[in-house]
Amino acid sequence: MKKNLLNELKNECLGCKKCPLGETRINIVFSDGNPETAKAILIGEAPGENEDKTGTPFVGRAGKLLNEFLEKAGISRAQDLYIINTVKCRPPKNRVPTDEEKTACEDYLLKQIEIISPKVLIFCGATALKSFYDKKIQISKIRGEILELEIGGEKRKCIPIFHPSYLLRYHSLDEGSPRDLMLKDLKKIKKLMDA
Numbered sequence: 007m008k009k010n011l012l013n014e015l016k017n018e019c020l021g022c023k024k025c026p027l028g029e030t031r032i033n034i035v036f037s038d039g040n041p042e043t044a045k046a047i048l049i050g051e052a053p054g055e056n057e058d059k060t061g062t063p064f065v066g067r068a069g070k071l072l073n074e075f076l077e078k079a080g081i082s083r084a085q086d087l088y089i090i091n092t093v094k095c096r097p098p099k100n101r102v103p104t105d106e107e108k109t110a111c112e113d114y115l116l117k118q119i120e121i122i123s124p125k126v127l128i129f130c131g132a133t134a135l136k137s138f139y140d141k142k143i144q145i146s147k148i149r150g151e152i153l154e155l156e157i158g159g160e161k162r163k164c165i166p167i168f169h170p171s172y173l174l175r176y177h178s179l180d181e182g183s184p185r186d187l188m189l190k191d192l193k194k195i196k197k198l199m200d201a
């Protein structure tokens with residue numbers, strides 16, 4: 007049922023030229039994961055080069071690192087998550103999507119959230135967080151907190167986490183390091199998903 011609704015939405019999206027990113031993309035990067043079993047939606051920033059080539063989110067170096075962390079936290083990428091981005095098309099040179107581009111793409115994002123209606127929304131990185139929350143807040147100040155936000159007509163539990171591309175710069179697993187905090191946040195999310 008969810009799959010059918012999402013397929014209809016994807017078909018709408020495939021020819022989309024609502025913003026300038028539609029002129030330069032190779033592929034629409036619509037989603038990954040299992041919509042029927044997903045307990046959480048993970049929202050990233052935007053497709054990068056590898057994502058644009060393959061049409062799948064989080065498949066480059068950052069995606070591989072995300073997979074490692076998910077595995078350590080006991081979260082199945084294939085079954086527990088539905089993965090999307092704030093925009094469906096790659097911004098040139100991997101720049102951050104503009105507010106206008108995010109607004110143009112917002113309908114697809116909100117409809118995906120409404121259809122899946124997950125227990126938890128994960129804001130993966132500052133761009134996703136700022137799409138739904140205070141634009142001035144720093145992700146390092148709020149990551150790991152459970153926020154209750156009205157999104158798509160319902161109050162939903164939302165948790166900001168670091169983006170894995172940020173973690174590529176830090177290798178330490180010491181207490182309080184970015185990688186340590188990421189693992190703790192994902193374990194907290196796992197508990198929420200299983201509650």
Ligand code: SF4
Nearest residue numbers: 022025028095110111
């Ligand atoms: S980013 Fe979104 S709104 Fe812009 S062209 Fe792609 S699908 Fe359409």
